[in-house]
Amino acid sequence: MKMDTRKQQVLMALITDFIATAEPVGSRTIARKYEMGVSPATIRNEMADLEEMGFIEQPHTSAGRVPSHMGYRYYVDFLMKKHSLSNREEEMIRRGYEDKVRDVGQVVQRTGNLLSQITSYAAVVVRPRAAGSFKHVQMVLMNPGSAMVVVVMNTGAVHHRIIEVAGGITQSDLDTISQVFNAKLQGHNMDSIKLTLIKEIYFELSKHRNLLDLAMYLIKDSFDLDGEEKIYLGGVFNILNQPEFNNVDKVKTLLSLLEQEEMFYSLLERNTDPDGVTVRIGEEINRDEMKECSMVTAAYRIGDTQLGTIGVLGPTRMDYARVVSIVECMTRNLSQTLEKMSRGWK
Amino acid sequence: MKMDTRKQQVLMALITDFIATAEPVGSRTIARKYEMGVSPATIRNEMADLEEMGFIEQPHTSAGRVPSHMGYRYYVDFLMKKHSLSNREEEMIRRGYEDKVRDVGQVVQRTGNLLSQITSYAAVVVRPRAAGSFKHVQMVLMNPGSAMVVVVMNTGAVHHRIIEVAGGITQSDLDTISQVFNAKLQGHNMDSIKLTLIKEIYFELSKHRNLLDLAMYLIKDSFDLDGEEKIYLGGVFNILNQPEFNNVDKVKTLLSLLEQEEMFYSLLERNTDPDGVTVRIGEEINRDEMKECSMVTAAYRIGDTQLGTIGVLGPTRMDYARVVSIVECMTRNLSQTLEKMSRGWK
DNA sequence: GTTGGCACTCGACACGTTAGAGTGCTAACA
DNA sequence: TGTTAGCACTCTAACGTGTCGAGTGCCAAC
Incomplete structure (x- = not known):
């Protein structure tokens, strides 16, 4: 037929x-x-x-x-016909980005809130992983044997973690390493650090044999920030207004699923479309518990670096035309704002 | 009668x-x-x-x-009779703190997970606000006109934010300020910084007139970290297993309430009992939407500094004896772990 | 290819009935 | 005076029944 x-x-x-x-x-x-x-x-x-x-x-x-x-x-x-946003919606989005912001995380989170408010569905936002390039490292000796490593990225993200160090290491030792790292690594992204720069640092620090181990450990372990993604979920209760979720059991299975953050990494990772909006419907999500849900996702970026993903989660019966337009518009706005924030931070 | x-x-x-x-x-x-x-x-x-x-x-x-x-x-x-924890429960708690941890936030979050798992109710955790004492500040010029301020506390917490600076400020200006701050402020808590040390810093920086404004702004604004509390909510779906929440409307009002983080500050702030466990039942929470819920809360600390609050949220029909014991035990473990982590960081 | 008509199916709803649990009251008992 | 058994009463939850309406599939006619 x-x-x-x-x-x-x-x-x-x-x-x-x-x-x-x-x-x-x-x-x-x-x-x-x-x-x-x-x-x-x-x-x-x-x-x-x-x-x-x-x-x-x-x-x-x-x-x-x-x-x-x-x-x-x-x-x-x-x-599906393209849906153009109403003035009210345009206005809401525009004003969402007006306020002054302190850091990238905040902008991203605000985007999530806005997204769930406008669409009346749940919003999913994956915050920047270790994207961008290295800007600054600072090490602070907290006590003999442990130190705080703070890494600032050009995206405005700040990562920190506590590491163990040999008992004899002093703050000035840490400063020495920091200096070398800052001189050598600035402007490089995390991948190229691992591959090309280790030799240079090795050479630079060769007169401080005792620090070499620590420096190598830092590169290997502390700069490995892969685990640092952060999922932000907003407006989950919106989704409960949808008639398909007037059954407590369904709500329960959905919520217990949503609490497993890890799941979203695999879900959103498969959002291969580098620009443009991806729509995944029901079973396409490959999760039995979500076969009555759909997701509309898109990647956001600074320049060419993909930072993370924003998306909307709703019932399969969602208003795709509207949601796709909104996600498109918000991704554009978010990327622009981030770009503006980061201009010159390279 | x-x-x-x-x-x-x-x-x-x-x-x-x-x-x-x-x-x-x-x-x-x-x-x-x-x-x-x-x-x-x-x-x-x-x-x-x-x-x-x-x-x-x-x-x-x-x-x-x-x-x-x-x-x-x-x-x-x-x-209510004291409920002693089963071996299985004791074991679960003990093992929750065995793994190596990277920072305070992680420990606190893990506590929340554990708490909701063991009790089968929802867990609320307020992460450290600006408690503890100042350990280190670092300023990084991101581009002409904006700088990243990173503050490390002795509790292992790291706060960061982006500020605007005058166009003429260079990285070495920022370093000058950082040095003065680090020398003067180390070991002081945020409150005493505001009151007593401003004069000293003023004197110290008097030869750099152009930096004075920035330094004062920093103290006034960037070190004002009050907005930095972070609520962690876990196991909300657990609460849906309770028969009193088999009605979608109740679930909805509860969830929409739980998404308003701000509410918890006022709720948990009134937890005046400095040590020991506070039980708030139904209407005592002073929130109409929560008149069928109770909260069991307790403060955790490093040494004498109260860092935050952990708590359990469940239906009024919760197993108070059991929950109180668990909250008691977990607070003790959490405080101990944090203390161990921070030993010597002063 | 399109249309109107008709028999059929099924869920939603309203209604009445019944069974069961629990109470309050009263009178008898120790 | 406190305790108990018995009884009538009340209310809910569950079940069965009958009716209504929406929607379909099929067939014959246009």
Whole structure:
């Protein structure tokens, strides 16, 4: 069977209506409300075809039809019309970035709040991992045997951790290492540090044999900031307003899943599309507990460096057209703001 | 009417049973299950008295009785027996602190996870605010006109923020200020910095007139870290397992409340009891949305400095005896661990 | 290819009935 | 005077029944 224009129209009408009402849609509703110019009986025939093709399904015999995941996918890929943001929405976004900000983390978090408020779904934001380039390192001896390492990145991110050091190490030893590191590493990103610069540092510190071990350890361990991603989740309660979550069990499984931060890394990592918005529908998320949810995600960046991902999590019945536009717009705004913040920090 | 021993026994039995079953408790259940040695009819008389006194109430005419907030309060204050932790629980707590840790924030967060796992309720943890004493400051010029200020505290906490500086300020200017600050401020806490040391710094920097403004601004603004508390919430979905939350509306109001972090500051601030555990029941939280919840909280500290608060949030029908013991035990362990971490960092 | 008509299915809802749990009261008992 | 058994009463939860309406599939007619 082939998809023709009228089938597309019917599918479009059905999905639009279902997104708005959350109720199974019957043939008469489509015929009447969407002015198809044909009778309900004709629509019924088309719907039977669409069902056979797998785009819609019937919850039970005497109910209307509901889009299947495949139906949503077809809608997102081919039917969906671009939604332009209302003035109110534009205004909200613009004002969200007006306030003065202290650091990158704050901007990103505020983005999450805004995103969940505007869309009325949950927002997921992955904060910058160890992206950007090295700006400064400072080591502070906390007590004999342990020191605080603080690394400042050009993105404005600050990482810190406590490490053990040999008992004999003094603050001035730490200063020596810091100086060498700051001189050699500034402007390099973490990957190139590991590969090319170790030899130079080795040479530089050769007159301080006792510090070499510590310096190498630092590069190997403390600068390995991969574990530092931070997930921010906002507006989860929004999602509970959706009628598909009026069942406590569903809420429970969803929430217990959302508390496992690690899950999101694998989920969002697969967001390979380097620019543009990715839509993942129901089963495509590959998580049984989320087969009734969809995610709309996009990456944000400073210049060419991808910093992290923002996204919206809602029921499969979400208003894709609107959400995609909003995510697009917010990613643009966020990237711009970050760029503005970082201009010159290189 | 006066509270006598048998009334206490009845109240005790009723609360114990209600905590276990979440069902209104009838006279027969108490007489039979708790071997009171009297008939249900007698229990009925006692229950009528207890109701008149306000300790228990009846959801509807032909149901058993349920503890009132006043009843819980009496139970917590006078009746509750100390619950000793099972080996399994002790073991879990002990092992939670075994792993090596990188910084204070991590320990505190892990405590929250553990707390919610063991109790099966939600855990609330307020991370250290600007407690402890000043250890080190470092300023990094990010670009002409803006600088990163990083402050390290003796508690192992690291605060950072970006500030605007005059265009002419160079990295070596920043280093000058840092040096003065580090020399003068080390070991002082934030409060005494504001009061006593400004003059000394003023004097010290008088030969660098151009830096004075910046230095004063730093003290006034960047060291004012009050906004830096961080709430950690864990195991919220646990609370949904409680039968009192099998209603989606209740879940929604609770969740939307929990997303407002600010609320917790005022809630936990009033935890005036400097050591020991505070129990706040239902309406005592002073939040209409939480009148069916109770909180068990306690402060944790390094030495004499109170750093923050940990707590458990559950339904009023929570197992107070058990939760109080667990919170007590975890606070002790947490304080010890932090103390161990910080030994010598002064 | 389109349409109207008709029989059929199924869930939602309202209603009445029943079973069971628990109470309050009263009268008898120690 | 405190305790107990018995009894009538109340209320909820659960179940079964009947009705209504929405929606379908199919068929014959246009």
